[in-house]
Amino acid sequence: MQTGKKHHLIRIEKPVSVKDISNGSVTVTWQLFKNMWASIETMRSYEKQASQASWPGADVRIGIDYVEGLLPTFRAKKGNVIYSILNIQNVDEMNRDVYLICQTGVKGS
Numbered sequence: 882m883q884t885g886k887k888h889h890l891i892r893i894e895k896p897v898s899v900k901d902i903s904n905g906s907v908t909v910t911w912q913l914f915k916n917m918w919a920s921i922e923t924m925r926s927y928e929k930q931a932s933q934a935s936w937p938g939a940d941v942r943i944g945i946d947y948v949e950g951l952l953p954t955f956r957a958k959k960g961n962v963i964y965s966i967l968n969i970q971n972v973d974e975m976n977r978d979v980y981l982i983c984q985t986g987v988k989g990s
Contacts, residue, residue: 887918894937920944938984947976
């Protein structure tokens with residue numbers, strides 16, 4: 882199975898906590914993990930309905946090549962659009978293709 886035509890260049894970012902020395906507050910910034918070519922597909926209604934039980938808010942599936950160290954706490958960006966990663970599916974557990982089940986925008990707490 883292939884993850885579709887990968888013709889979107891996306892930016893995978895990881896969260897980095899930065900502590901402000903002056904007041905001790907911690908803020909989260911986003912740092913580049915990897916730029917990748919990806920397919921971006923809006924989930925069909927039946928896929929979305931099936932996924933709502935496990936990942937409420939899922940509306941986009943992003944197909945990428947497998948990359949070691951990718952975590953659901955990361956996010957994907959294409960231009961100004963943020964995709965919060967809800968789940969990572971390793972297609973056929975072959976470490977070749979991966980689907981990121983995403984929610985457009987920032988995840989709710």
